[in-house]
Amino acid sequence: MGEELKQVRTHEVIGTLNKGIGRLEQEATAEQIAGRGWNLLREDLSLPAAVLYGDKMEHNLRWMQGFINRYEMKLAPHGKTTMAPKLFDMQLEGGAWGITLATAHQVQVAYAHGVRRVLMANQLVGKRNMEIVAEMVADPEFEFYCVVDSALNVDQLATHFRERGLRLKVLVELGVPGGRCGVRDDSQLKDVLDALDRSRGVVDLCGAELYEGVLKDEESIRSFLRRACELTRHLMTEGRFARTPALISGAGSAWYDVVAEEFAAAGFGDAVEIVLRPGCYLTHDVGNYETQQQRILKSNPIAREMRSGLVPALHIWAYVQSIPEPELAVMGMGRRDAAFDSGLPKPAVHYRPGSASPQNVPAHWETTKLMDQHGYLKIAPADDVRVGDMIGFDISHPCLTFDKWRVLAVVDDKFDVVDVVKTYF
Amino acid sequence: MGEELKQVRTHEVIGTLNKGIGRLEQEATAEQIAGRGWNLLREDLSLPAAVLYGDKMEHNLRWMQGFINRYEMKLAPHGKTTMAPKLFDMQLEGGAWGITLATAHQVQVAYAHGVRRVLMANQLVGKRNMEIVAEMVADPEFEFYCVVDSALNVDQLATHFRERGLRLKVLVELGVPGGRCGVRDDSQLKDVLDALDRSRGVVDLCGAELYEGVLKDEESIRSFLRRACELTRHLMTEGRFARTPALISGAGSAWYDVVAEEFAAAGFGDAVEIVLRPGCYLTHDVGNYETQQQRILKSNPIAREMRSGLVPALHIWAYVQSIPEPELAVMGMGRRDAAFDSGLPKPAVHYRPGSASPQNVPAHWETTKLMDQHGYLKIAPADDVRVGDMIGFDISHPCLTFDKWRVLAVVDDKFDVVDVVKTYF
Numbered sequence: 001m002g003e004e005l006k007q008v009r010t011h012e013v014i015g016t017l018n019k020g021i022g023r024l025e026q027e028a029t030a031e032q033i034a035g036r037g038w039n040l041l042r043e044d045l046s047l048p049a050a051v052l053y054g055d056k057m058e059h060n061l062r063w064m065q066g067f068i069n070r071y072e073m074k075l076a077p078h079g080k081t082t083m084a085p086k087l088f089d090m091q092l093e094g095g096a097w098g099i100t101l102a103t104a105h106q107v108q109v110a111y112a113h114g115v116r117r118v119l120m121a122n123q124l125v126g127k128r129n130m131e132i133v134a135e136m137v138a139d140p141e142f143e144f145y146c147v148v149d150s151a152l153n154v155d156q157l158a159t160h161f162r163e164r165g166l167r168l169k170v171l172v173e174l175g176v177p178g179g180r181c182g183v184r185d186d187s188q189l190k191d192v193l194d195a196l197d198r199s200r201g202v203v204d205l206c207g208a209e210l211y212e213g214v215l216k217d218e219e220s221i222r223s224f225l226r227r228a229c230e231l232t233r234h235l236m237t238e239g240r241f242a243r244t245p246a247l248i249s250g251a252g253s254a255w256y257d258v259v260a261e262e263f264a265a266a267g268f269g270d271a272v273e274i275v276l277r278p279g280c281y282l283t284h285d286v287g288n289y290e291t292q293q294q295r296i297l298k299s300n301p302i303a304r305e306m307r308s309g310l311v312p313a314l315h316i317w318a319y320v321q322s323i324p325e326p327e328l329a330v331m332g333m334g335r336r337d338a339a340f341d342s343g344l345p346k347p348a349v350h351y352r353p354g355s356a357s358p359q360n361v362p363a364h365w366e367t368t369k370l371m372d373q374h375g376y377l378k379i380a381p382a383d384d385v386r387v388g389d390m391i392g393f394d395i396s397h398p399c400l401t402f403d404k405w406r407v408l409a410v411v412d413d414k415f416d417v418v419d420v421v422k423t424y425f
Numbered sequence: 426m427g428e429e430l431k432q433v434r435t436h437e438v439i440g441t442l443n444k445g446i447g448r449l450e451q452e453a454t455a456e457q458i459a460g461r462g463w464n465l466l467r468e469d470l471s472l473p474a475a476v477l478y479g480d481k482m483e484h485n486l487r488w489m490q491g492f493i494n495r496y497e498m499k500l501a502p503h504g505k506t507t508m509a510p511k512l513f514d515m516q517l518e519g520g521a522w523g524i525t526l527a528t529a530h531q532v533q534v535a536y537a538h539g540v541r542r543v544l545m546a547n548q549l550v551g552k553r554n555m556e557i558v559a560e561m562v563a564d565p566e567f568e569f570y571c572v573v574d575s576a577l578n579v580d581q582l583a584t585h586f587r588e589r590g591l592r593l594k595v596l597v598e599l600g601v602p603g604g605r606c607g608v609r610d611d612s613q614l615k616d617v618l619d620a621l622d623r624s625r626g627v628v629d630l631c632g633a634e635l636y637e638g639v640l641k642d643e644e645s646i647r648s649f650l651r652r653a654c655e656l657t658r659h660l661m662t663e664g665r666f667a668r669t670p671a672l673i674s675g676a677g678s679a680w681y682d683v684v685a686e687e688f689a690a691a692g693f694g695d696a697v698e699i700v701l702r703p704g705c706y707l708t709h710d711v712g713n714y715e716t717q718q719q720r721i722l723k724s725n726p727i728a729r730e731m732r733s734g735l736v737p738a739l740h741i742w743a744y745v746q747s748i749p750e751p752e753l754a755v756m757g758m759g760r761r762d763a764a765f766d767s768g769l770p771k772p773a774v775h776y777r778p779g780s781a782s783p784q785n786v787p788a789h790w791e792t793t794k795l796m797d798q799h800g801y802l803k804i805a806p807a808d809d810v811r812v813g814d815m816i817g818f819d820i821s822h823p824c825l826t827f828d829k830w831r832v833l834a835v836v837d838d839k840f841d842v843v844d845v846v847k848t849y850f
Contacts, residue, residue, distance in 0.1 A: 016537075017530075017533060017534050017537055017849050018530075019528070019530040019850070020530075022553060023553070023556065023557075042552075043551055043552035043553050044552075044553060045553055046529055046530055046551070046553045046554050046557060047551050047553070047554065048528075080761075080797065080798060102797070102798040103444070103473075103757070103798060104471055105442075105443075105444040105445075105471055108442060109442050112441075112442055122746070122757075122798065123746040123747055123757075123812075125744040125745075125746045125757060125812060125813055126468055126471070126472050126744045126757075126813065126815075127468035127469075127778065128447060128448070128468050128469060128470055128471045128472070129471050129472065129744075131448065132448075132471060149747050149749060150747060150748065150749075150812050152811060152812045152813065153746075153747075153812050153813070156812070156813055175749050177750070179749075180747075180749075180755055180796065180799055180801075181746065181747035181749055181755050181799075182747075182749060183749070184749055184750065188749070319550040319551045319554075320550075321547070321548040321550045321578075321606065322548055322574050322575060322578075322605075322606035322607075323575065324574060324575075324600050324604075324605075324606055324607060324608070324609055324613070325602070325609065330605055330606050332528070332547075332548075332550060332551075335766060335825060336505075336824075336825075336828055336850065340766070341760060341765070353552065371605065372505065372527070372824050372825065373505060373527040373528060373547065374605055374606075376605075386577060387548075387550060387575050387577045387578050387581070388550055388551065388577065388578070388581055390551075399761075399797050400760060400761075400797065403761055403829065404828065404850070406831075406850070424442055425444070425761065425829070425831070
């Protein structure tokens with residue numbers, strides 16, 4: 001797998017018409033771009049630009065892998081966050097067990113870039129989507145799991161894969177009332193298990209899965225996780241699993257500590273492989289995930305021992321393009337450039353081209369509104385800020401920021417562009 | 426211009442790893458794809474998919490061009506909405522004067538695809554962004570305008586373009602208190618005009634521009650427009666313009682009728698070329714722009730005479746992937762696939778694979794929530810809907826829907842895929 005991914009890293013080509021990069025006369029590989037000497041502060045990039053801080057990403061990568069290792073669990077980072085095969089590569093080389101994804105298209109992208117173990121933490125529905133997965137599953141080197149929560153879907157999958165002489169590995173998804181997908185009760189579970197009985201030899205039940213992030217309070221989450229553990233134990237006792245060890249998987253980017261604690265407390269030992277799948281840790285944020293991280297660093301014993309935490313590793317850099325009122329700087333950055341669904345981008349650092357180095361922004365600066373291509377930054381009349389100044393913004397919610405960028409520049413601590421990451425949304 | 430754009434149409438290549446398309450073993454042109462016989466209802470596309478209805482887009486194109494023609498004004502559709510050069514091509518062939526854009530990157534995309542008249546209705550700020558524009562402006566075939574609202578920006582532009590022996594055409598942008606960019610008062614205006622005096626022969630003032638969409642009520646908008654007309658007349662009298670006729674430009678997608686009425690009432694005659702720049706009309710929506718369209722069809726005399734209006738021409742199609750509760754269908758479509766900033770996607774048509782044709786959905790179906798990759802559809806327990814059914818959703822706000830798709834399928838009235846449109850966000 002490493003070899004194929006390295007080939008991707010070398011051969012991936014960056015086109016000339018992407019936003020947020022420097023001058024390219026023709027398509028170039030990231031390696032070629034890294035040799036061009038672009039520097040963010042020397043204004044070699046067209047702003048707005050999404051900028052990844054390489055050292056901080058690597059710190060986050062090591063932190064999360066270390067955390068999961070301490071629990072002796074497996075990490076399958078949710079790749080939907082970044083949809084960047086080069087970052088999947090980093091995560092796999094860093095020790096990840098596989099990559100989690102959400103759709104057939106996303107799996108196709110990962111497979112095309114050499115990823116050979118995927119947990120699709122979602123139902124596989126529809127003819128073309130099943131075809132996409134069937135083509136990959138025909139490759140014996142490819143290990144793939146998706147989830148099921150209805151008898152009808154199991155029957156549809158069985159028909160599709162039986163016709164092609166293929167087998168499909170699935171996990172049964174548990175849900176909660178008012179939640180998203182997943183079986184709610186024993187009656188729904190029985191329907192799914194009956195359908196799995198009908199499709200024996202085609203659709204193989206390998207474990208159980210849940211997404212605890214639909215719940216908002218810790219006690220409900222712990223109780224949901226215990227239900228998943230009980231179910232897994234029950235299905236194992238009944239000899240329902242076609243895989244040894246069985247799989248159990250949970251954990252978004254907010255509650256992975258609680259998931260690790262509960263799954264560890266279940267004491268499965270070697271009988272169950274536990275797969276956690278946070279995705280946002282690589283870049284982290286300054287919104288919801290930072291709030292959760294503070295909670296984790298206080299309450300989780302392993303995190304406390306690790307003596308560091310995740311750090312924000314992604315900025316959106318933009319120019320001040322107009323200061324039409326003493327308390328308003330209009331930024332060249334909008335809803336096309338940064339997530340706005342769980343908090344607006346927060347101004348972090350301010351740089352005037354030609355000056356020595358970026359400075360932290362005054363605490364009273366605040367993004368008050370985003371339009372498609374503009375951001376409203378509240379300033380004070382006496383602030384030293386002017387048209388043409390550059391501001392780096394922290395973001396909330398990496399998922400909906402990454403998907404606004406086809407390429408992201410990776411910079412070192414001197415703001416030299418040392419790599420370019422390409423996304424496939 | 427037509428010739429170059431046709432070459433684009435022929436040569437544009439669609440990659441194999443895009444979401445929302447059918448099976449491609451290798452890169453293909455849209456023409457090749459049109460010949461493959463893909464059909465949406467036969468499930469040849471991987472859902473979720475963004476689907477454009479070709480006939481409806483062409484109706485909208487003719488409607489808006491007809492409306493603007495009746496006012497004897499020019500149409501420069503805002504290309505930021507779609508960022509699809511193939512649609513720019515349609516618009517220019519349909520009679521558009523030029524394309525409006527918002528950023529240097531967007532202008533670069535349009536230029537690379539053969540567009541040769543651009544109004545960048547935004548300030549041009551930053552070294553690399555100025556370089557991008559300077560390279561294009563060096564082409565005598567390329568007619569380009571951007572806007573200015575500060576003396577500092579005018580000075581920065583003058584320095585950049587003077588060093589390169591180039592000239593830059595600008596419009597002065599007017600703004601309103603509490604609005605976005607644009608000069609607020611005579612004192613700011615005087616500063617900008619003084620800077621323009623200093624940069625004579627380099628930065629050429631060609632007219633005035635405003636964006637009325639920052640205001641919410643018609644009377645304020647009319648008053649803002651009259652101010653722009655007065656200013657234009659005043660600057661003309663003072664001999665400030667380096668262009669004859671002078672340019673005046675306004676109009677987003679919501680108030681273009683009011684802008685047309687006020688600019689017409691100014692009675693400029695041949696002395697001023699009037700450029701309107703709605704962008705969302707091509708696909709329209711069922712949200713804010715539909716509300717505005719209803720107002721326009723009632724109140725504007727020309728629209729009343731035209732006896733038809735804009736129609737929604739874009740659906741996001743997705744599968745029902747789970748029905749875990751009697752009143753909840755979970756859709757395979759989320760914030761990664763559809764705009765959610767001014768209303769959630771509205772279920773419009775329902776199709777069960779293998780059945781005769783799509784049916785309108787019951788009036789009580791409603792999207793209640795979007796997550797990154799999922800949508801919550803409220804249904805009633807007795808509704809005939811099941812996992813694997815396809816639902817086409819109308820959208821609110823085309824801009825933030827287009828930017829979630831790298832390719833959109835164009836279908837005819839039989840849902841055959843007859844073209845593919847590529848975007849460059």
